[in-house]
Amino acid sequence: MVGLRSLSRVLERLRELRAHMRAERVDEIARRYLIMNAFDGALSILSVIASAFFVGATDPRIIVAIGLANCLAMGISGFTGTFMTERAERMRRLRELESVMLTDLSESNFNRVSLVAPIYVAFIDGMAPVLAALISLSPLIIAIFLPVDVILVIQIAIALNLATLFALGAFLGRVSRANVAISGLKMVVIGLITALICVVFKAM
């Protein structure tokens, strides 16, 4: 009975904290970071795959190694950079509110949100490029272990990458209540331009 009561109290506190995070528009910020960094991850992996393909490096192990190192670095940089930036902004907001209220807010949910929100947003920011890159690299990872045609696998990887870009654009279109297909296609065009630039560099 006591256990149930304390569990319901914990759940109540979590619900309250969630309400505070909603009030501070944390989800909106996380969504922004998710798209921004997933787009970064997808585009940089596209350039890695396209460049490797056009310079003739068709060993999937090399492409996967470069791609994974790339997205891991982006993930770490995304997590740390976002955490520090968000934390600084939250602390500034907390101090401002304290000075307006003429009260100490260290025991308030505002203080908890100023720690939880940066961790949550930084996690989303760090994971986004890793996930976006892993989607594109997955056929190449499979190609390391299975005897498949590498050229076909690279083509599938590029198609998956463009599909990821389309999904990100479509998601943005849904957020802005614009045309989902057009928004998705815009992202695909940006991806194709990136691939084209890689081809041009290869030709030089």
Next chain:
Amino acid sequence: MADPPKPQLKKLVLDVLKPHKPSVVELGKALSELEAVSSVNITLSEVDVDTETVRIIVEGNGLDYEEVKKVMKRFGAAIHSIDEVLYSVP
């Protein structure tokens, strides 16, 4: 002979300064979930750029002022004054 029942805290009227968000709806919900609370009435009396002043009336049978204060703290609200207190036998 049994002791006569002791008066209990039945009503609290507070003048509170709070940030705009979370809204009075959230604050009211948190207060209403406290033990012994039977009604919560929050009236907006003044709005500023970052804050708002509200008048909160909490009613119930055997209210715990310390618990009310804790909720206020969690919501970053500051109790400016206690305008009315009612103790009566249940």
